[in-house]
Amino acid sequence: MSKTMKRVLMTTLTAVLATGVMAGCSQKENPAGSSSPSPLASTAETKYPLQTNAKLKVFMGANKDIAQLVSNMGETPFMKELEKRTGVKLEFIHPTVGAEKDFFNTLIASGDLPDIFIGNMGDYPGGASAAEKDGVILSLNDILPKYAPNAWNLISKDKEMDKMVKTDTGKYLMFPSVRSELGKVFAGPLLRADWLKELNLPVPETIDEWYTVLKTFKEKKGATAAFGYEGKSTPALLRDVFLGAYKTDYAFYVDDKGKVQFGAATQEYKSFLTTFHKWYEEGLIDKDFPLTDANKLKSLIDQNKTGAFIGQSGGYIRSLLDKYKTSNPTFDLVGAKYPVLKKGDTPFSGQKDQKFNAPFSAVITAKSKNVEIAAKFLDYFFTPEGIQFSNFGIENTTYKLENGKPKFTEFVTSNPNKWTSTQVQAMYSSFNGFPAVELPEKIEQLNIYKQQTEALKVWAQTDADKHAFRDSVISHTEEESKIVAKYNEDVYKYAEQMFTKFVFGSESLDNYQKYLDQLKALGVDQLIKAKQDAYDRYMKR
Amino acid sequence: MRFLSRLAKDLKKYRVYYMLALPAIIYYFIFSYKPMYGAIIAFKDFKPMKGIWGSPWVGLEHFQTLFHSAFFWDILLNTLKISLYSILFGFPAPIILALLLNEVRHTFVKRTVQSLTYIPHFISLVVICGLIKAFSGSDGLINDLIAWFGGERVSMLLWPEYFRTLYVSSGIWQEVGWGSIIYIAALAAIDVEQYEAARIDGAGRFKQLLHITLPGIKTTIIIMLILRLGHVMGVGYEKIILLYNPNTYSTADVISTYVYRKGVLEFNYSFSAAVGIFNSVIDFTILILANRLAKRWNETSLW
Numbered sequence: 001m002s003k004t005m006k007r008v009l010m011t012t013l014t015a016v017l018a019t020g021v022m023a024g025c026s027q028k029e030n031p032a033g034s035s036s037p038s039p040l041a042s043t044a045e046t047k048y049p050l051q052t053n054a055k056l057k058v059f060m061g062a063n064k065d066i067a068q069l070v071s072n073m074g075e076t077p078f079m080k081e082l083e084k085r086t087g088v089k090l091e092f093i094h095p096t097v098g099a100e101k102d103f104f105n106t107l108i109a110s111g112d113l114p115d116i117f118i119g120n121m122g123d124y125p126g127g128a129s130a131a132e133k134d135g136v137i138l139s140l141n142d143i144l145p146k147y148a149p150n151a152w153n154l155i156s157k158d159k160e161m162d163k164m165v166k167t168d169t170g171k172y173l174m175f176p177s178v179r180s181e182l183g184k185v186f187a188g189p190l191l192r193a194d195w196l197k198e199l200n201l202p203v204p205e206t207i208d209e210w211y212t213v214l215k216t217f218k219e220k221k222g223a224t225a226a227f228g229y230e231g232k233s234t235p236a237l238l239r240d241v242f243l244g245a246y247k248t249d250y251a252f253y254v255d256d257k258g259k260v261q262f263g264a265a266t267q268e269y270k271s272f273l274t275t276f277h278k279w280y281e282e283g284l285i286d287k288d289f290p291l292t293d294a295n296k297l298k299s300l301i302d303q304n305k306t307g308a309f310i311g312q313s314g315g316y317i318r319s320l321l322d323k324y325k326t327s328n329p330t331f332d333l334v335g336a337k338y339p340v341l342k343k344g345d346t347p348f349s350g351q352k353d354q355k356f357n358a359p360f361s362a363v364i365t366a367k368s369k370n371v372e373i374a375a376k377f378l379d380y381f382f383t384p385e386g387i388q389f390s391n392f393g394i395e396n397t398t399y400k401l402e403n404g405k406p407k408f409t410e411f412v413t414s415n416p417n418k419w420t421s422t423q424v425q426a427m428y429s430s431f432n433g434f435p436a437v438e439l440p441e442k443i444e445q446l447n448i449y450k451q452q453t454e455a456l457k458v459w460a461q462t463d464a465d466k467h468a469f470r471d472s473v474i475s476h477t478e479e480e481s482k483i484v485a486k487y488n489e490d491v492y493k494y495a496e497q498m499f500t501k502f503v504f505g506s507e508s509l510d511n512y513q514k515y516l517d518q519l520k521a522l523g524v525d526q527l528i529k530a531k532q533d534a535y536d537r538y539m540k541r
Numbered sequence: 542m543r544f545l546s547r548l549a550k551d552l553k554k555y556r557v558y559y560m561l562a563l564p565a566i567i568y569y570f571i572f573s574y575k576p577m578y579g580a581i582i583a584f585k586d587f588k589p590m591k592g593i594w595g596s597p598w599v600g601l602e603h604f605q606t607l608f609h610s611a612f613f614w615d616i617l618l619n620t621l622k623i624s625l626y627s628i629l630f631g632f633p634a635p636i637i638l639a640l641l642l643n644e645v646r647h648t649f650v651k652r653t654v655q656s657l658t659y660i661p662h663f664i665s666l667v668v669i670c671g672l673i674k675a676f677s678g679s680d681g682l683i684n685d686l687i688a689w690f691g692g693e694r695v696s697m698l699l700w701p702e703y704f705r706t707l708y709v710s711s712g713i714w715q716e717v718g719w720g721s722i723i724y725i726a727a728l729a730a731i732d733v734e735q736y737e738a739a740r741i742d743g744a745g746r747f748k749q750l751l752h753i754t755l756p757g758i759k760t761t762i763i764i765m766l767i768l769r770l771g772h773v774m775g776v777g778y779e780k781i782i783l784l785y786n787p788n789t790y791s792t793a794d795v796i797s798t799y800v801y802r803k804g805v806l807e808f809n810y811s812f813s814a815a816v817g818i819f820n821s822v823i824d825f826t827i828l829i830l831a832n833r834l835a836k837r838w839n840e841t842s843l844w
Contacts, residue, residue, distance in 0.1 A: 102805050109589045109810060125808045135590040232786065288679060288696045290786040366590075485812075489803040490611055493794075496787035504788065522611055 046147070046376050048383075049087025054370040056377060057114035059107060060433060061359075062094040063426040069419075076427045081394055082434075085385075088377045108136055115368040116378065118434065120358040121174065122472035125485060128174065128363070129167035129475040137363040138371065140172045147375035150382035151175050154437070164356040164473045168537045175378045177360035177435035179353055182443040187351045188459035189241050190316060192307040193334035193451075195221055203336050207245050207275060210308075210339055214284040217307040225286035227279070228306035232293040241310050244347035244462060245339045246272045251492075252469040252531050253349060258539075260469060260532040264495040265519045270512050273502045280503050290500055313452045319420055321449050335455020338462050350462035358472035362435050381435055390436040393428035408445050421446060469531065474538045480530040487523030494522055583814035596811075603815035612799065620795040624773045626709045632769060634713045635720030636762060640754065642721065643728050644746065655725075658718025670783035673711050674698060698784060701792040708784070708793075723765070724758055731757035763841045771828035774820040796820065 060073060070076055074092045083090055093114055095103030104119055117137065121128035124136070131137045144152040155161055155172065166172050191213070196203060199220055204210040217226040243249050248261070248268035255261050263269055279285050286292055286300065294315075300306040301320065311317065317333050324331035338347035364374050380386040392399040392406040399406040410416075412424050425431035425446075447453050476484060498515055501507035507515075552559055578593075583603055585596040607613060638658065645651045661669065676682045677697040684694040697703040735753050744752065778797035785793035796816060804813030836842040 105805060105808055111589055111592075134588055288699055290788050291674070291678070291696065291698055485807060485809050486606065489799075489807055493612065493787075493790065493802070497790045500786070500788040506788075518611075 046149075046379065048085055048380060048385075050373065050376055052087060052370075052373050053089075054373045055089040055091055056116055056370060056374055057091050057093065058116045058118065059093045059104075059114045060118045061100045062097055063432050064097040065420065065422045066426045067097055069423065069427065073433065077397075078393060078428050078430065078433075081389075085389070086377050086380050088373060113365040113367040115365060115370055115374050117363045117365055118360060120472055121361070121363060122358055122474075125476075126478065126481040127167075127472075127475035129169065129171065130478070130481065131363075132167070132171060132173055135366050137173055138366050138368070140174070140364065140375070141170075143364070143371065143375045144172055147372055148175070148379035148382070150379050150386075154178070154382055161355060163538075163541045164354065164470075166541065167475050168541065170541075173363055175362040175381070175435050177357035177362075178437045179355055179357045180438040180440040180443060182440040182456070183438045184353045184355070185351060185456055185460045186314070186353075187310065187312045188338060188455060189336045190309055190311050190333050190455070191336055192217075193332035194330045195307050196334065197332075203334055205337055205340065206343055207242075207339050207341055211279070211284075214279065214308060215282070218282075218284055221304065221307060223307045224283070224305050225288075225300055226284045226307055228286040228292065228297050228300045228309045229289055230292055230294055230297050230310075231286075231289035232291055232296075241350070242276070242339060243269070243272050244349040245341050247348045248272070249349040249467060249469075252471070252528075253467045254469055254535065255467070260528055260535050262491075262519075262524050262528055264499065265516060265524050270509065273499075273512075274509060276503050277505055277509065281505060285503075313447065313456055314422055317452050317455060318447075318449060321451065322420075333451055333455075335451065335458055337458045347462040347464075349467050350459065350464045352460070352462060352464035352468065354468075354470055354473070356473065357435075357438075360432060360435055378435070381430065382437060387437045387439065390430035390434065391439045391442045398424070398428045405441070412446075413448060469535070474531070474534040476530065476534050480534060483523075483526050483530045487527050490522045491519060491524050491527060494518060580814055580818055582811050583818050585811055587811040587814075589810075599811075603809075603812045604819065606812060607816055607819065612794070615791070616794050616796050616799045619792060620774060620776050620797075622792075623705055623708060623776050623795060626705055627712055627776075628766075628769055628773075630709055631713050631716070632766060634717045636724055636758075638717050639721040639724035639728060639758075640750065642725060643754065644750075655718060655721075658721070660718070661715045662719035666779055667783065669711070669715060670780060673707065673784065677703075677707060699786070699788055701789045704785070704789045704792045708780070712780075724761060727758040727761040728754065759839075760841050763835050763839055764843060767828065767831045767835055767843055770831040772824050773827055774824050 062073060066076070072092055073079055073094065074090055079090065079092075093107070100119070101123060104123060107113070108124070113136070121131055121137070124131040126133075128137065132139055140148075144155070155165055155176065161176065161178070165174055165176050191203065193203075195201075195217060196213070199216050201213055201216060202209070204213045214226040217223040243263060246268040248266050249263045251263055253261055253263055276285070280287070286297075286306065288296075292300075297306070297309060298320075301309065309316075313335075317335070320331070320333060338350040340347050362378055364371055364378075368374055381390055388406060392408070393412075395401070395406075397409070398412050399408050401407070412421070412428075415421075415424050419427070422431070426433075430436040444453075447456070498507060502509055502512075502515075582593055582596065584598060584600060585593070586599045586602075587593070587596045642651055642655060645654070674681075678684070679694045679696040683697070688694055695703075697707055731753065735757075736749055739749050739753055774796065776795045776797055778795070778801045781793055781795060781798050782801065785798070800813050800816045803809055804816070832842050832844065
């Protein structure tokens with residue numbers, strides 16, 4: 001009993017306790033932390049390995065795919081080799097998988113910062129520029145040209161990149177992780193190709209065709225959840241896929257006139273809900289979708305209860321095809337175009353990341369005592385050798401040179417330890433770790449099935465670039481941050497709640513106007529205004 | 542002044558005893574009293590890098606944000622309802638189990654039942670919630686039973702009307718064995734002669750339960766109840782976050798989950814602290830009231 005009691009008591013006082021810890025730490029803090037690096041000798045070409053005894057503390061999310069293989073990212077062959085090549089000792093701090101955001105926030109609040117921070121600074125209230133102003137991270141304006149010529153070269157020569165990385169006031173704060181053109185699109189709608197063939201159905205393009213396909217799957221193949229999706233882990237994905245047909249998107253997006261909109265507060269969204277409610281009523285959608293996570297969805301696929309879903313080219317197409325290669329060789333998948341209303345239309349939105357890969361970008365914190373070393377270390381990922389290493393891993397283990405070009409070995413393509421391709425990558429490359437300049441050759445070689453290549457091709461055909469609202473590149477002023485802090489949670493909570501209610505039919509769509517009014521009362525207009533202002537400043541950079 | 546001089550004398554006289562108490566005093570000072578100082582960020586716009594004193598004062602702004610939130614009444618009522626149901630059904634459960642076990646004469650059976658019932662307490666909450674999901678899903682054990690009796694399958698975690706029942710009943714399953722330990726200990730302290738005397742007077746087992754066993758553990762029960770009432774507002778967020786979804790927000794979202802989303806995920810530490818104070822004040826009041834009532838009616842109390 002006493003343990004229960006303690007736990008409950010602790011929860012009650014969590015806030016109070018936590019702040020106490022913070023108090024302890026912030027008192028220790030030394031106000032004299034110099035933020036500008038000491039003016040050292042001019043930049044000679046950096047020689048790796050660096051001659052240093054410094055140990056860099058790195059905050060980085062643990063890769064969930066290899067959590068069973070290593071307990072610390074420092075134990076992966078990639079990181080060990082990295083330490084050898086750069087000459088820098090690393091110490092990793094990891095959050096629990098799935099709790100990255102809480103951990104990041106508490107770490108910042110504790111004031112006990114590492115040297116390097118890898119994560120999306122857009123999560124910080126007000127974005128990276130606010131973090132710099134609050135004294136959490138360093139401005140790299142002097143540091144980049146001096147100690148990190150390769151990274152600086154990449155940023156300053158690429159206008160688009162430059163705009164995404166710098167702040168409204170022209171400060172450079174990050175070592176960006178860079179996606180290749182081929183790596184920007186990786187998820188979209190998928191269907192059981194073998195079923196389509198058997199039932200003599202074309203790959204659906206319009207919403208009406210989707211309806212026919214799902215209905216046939218249900219009736220002819222006994223798919224009780226003809227359309228399945230991970231409503232628990234990625235609710236936004238579903239809307240990303242189907243909302244485009246109705247010329248809108250979920251949450252914030254930019255319309256054709258350059259105006260920021262909140263998708264779930266538009267009239268177009270109502271048409272989407274109407275369709276989805278109908279599909280749900282007719283039993284075409286997994287009826288437990290708000291509880292479905294990746295494991296559950298995969299078990300639905302295994303039981304042939306789902307014939308259409310949303311997934312990634314690696315995590316779904318490749319891993320499912322691998323899985324059924326021997327046990328069910330007829331099993332086949334096909335990537336469908338993002339649905340539209342009229343045949344031939346270009347989908348309004350869809351999954352497409354930007355070149356600047358925010359979650360894996362690195363910043364140097366204001367507390368670091370090894371700024372020069374940290375900058376030189378991070379610059380390694382932008383050197384030709386570093387790029388090859390972070391993409392392809394270790395020569396003769398994961399790749400061999402063929403005509404001077406790296407080629408993945410069998411160790412990667414069919415791993416002897418039965419690791420999945422994502423696991424091999426996480427162990428032997430800077431996949432989901434340090435900032436990397438992604439090479440298109442890598443993606444090409446990893447897509448071993450033609451289904452993957454074809455799916456990526458059709459998924460890329462959207463207007464997502466024009467309409468996506470990139471939260472990770474804009475920065476909010478203090479005023480705007482306050483508005484976001486005040487209204488964001490309530491607006492999202494209400495919209496999420498009403499989405500399921502409208503789809504389930506426990507709230508009638510006749511009340512849609514009331515729903516819009518309530519969103520207004522919760523402050524959606526103020527939020528849109530704040531986002532619009534930040535977006536306009538971004539466009540002016 | 543007289544107090545201080547008396548204290549000095551006392552300290553000198555009972556030096557050793559005070560030394561023995563010192564670790565406990567230090568513990569409470571460091572972990573319970575010192576952190577209270579951090580509570581002032583509830584009245585500030587807290588910025589970690591500026592520290593507590595460097596952050597600007599904002600007065601009662603965070604409290605106003607809480608009270609004016611469109612969801613304030615919902616989450617407050619949800620918190621109270623979940624907490625009160627937990628007390629109503631969850632508090633008597635370990636007592637009943639202890640009383641039942643007390644009547645079992647077979648030591649092996651008694652031990653086995655006891656061990657089995659407190660195992661769930663030691664399982665990680667994440668696993669527990671996984672089990673709850675598996676059992677209550679539309680193809681889970683509970684629905685198999687319902688279907689076997691001719692009922693209709695329903696995915697219980699999906700619908701708001703089942704949430705509290707699931708939460709409270711799974712809580713009982715989780716903690717009943719562990720909670721009963723203290724009552725079993727109290728039962729062991731009852732004088733066996735009393736039972737013998739009662740039997741000679743012709744009391745059956747039920748009468749013995751009513752007139753000897755229950756009065757024997759009454760004090761423990763009352764103290765445990767007062768302590769439990771002291772954190773009515775403290776419904777934990779972990780289990781709810783693991784179990785809820787947007788469709789069950791209307792019954793499942795409580796103050797602590799709201800604070801987790803708004804405070805921790807969106808970086809409003811000051812707001813979280815304000816809510817923490819609000820909760821503590823209410824809990825404190827309830828605790829005092831409960832203690833006073835217990836004292837008046839039963840002459841048993843915490844202090």
